[in-house]
Amino acid sequence: MSELSPEDRYQLRKLQMDVDKKGLEVQKSQQDLDRLVLELEHKYGLLGGDGTIDPKSGTINGFSPVRNGKSRPEHLSSVLVEEAA
Numbered sequence: 316m317s318e319l320s321p322e323d324r325y326q327l328r329k330l331q332m333d334v335d336k337k338g339l340e341v342q343k344s345q346q347d348l349d350r351l352v353l354e355l356e357h358k359y360g361l362l363g364g365d366g367t368i369d370p371k372s373g374t375i376n377g378f379s380p381v382r383n384g385k386s387r388p389e390h391l392s393s394v395l396v397e398e399a400a
Contacts, residue, residue: 348370351370352368352370355368356368359375361375364377365377
């Protein structure tokens with residue numbers, strides 16, 4: 316069995332570090348998404364209730380109307396689009 320050349324070992328380690336970095340970037344992006352969903356759940360009065368937000372479709376599932384009448388679920392899609400831009 317032959318050994319890798321120093322250059323190949325360098326490239327292999329460098330690529331593994333790049334993979335690790337991308338993994339951390341994915342974790343950060345997921346945390347950013349979770350934070351936005353939390354903010355929207357707060358805005359639309361879903362915390363502590365049965366309603367949840369589907370980030371892929373931008374819809375509210377299991378929503379019961381907000382008591383103060385200020386938040387309307389049909390505006391959620393436009394809010395998600397604006398936040399993503």
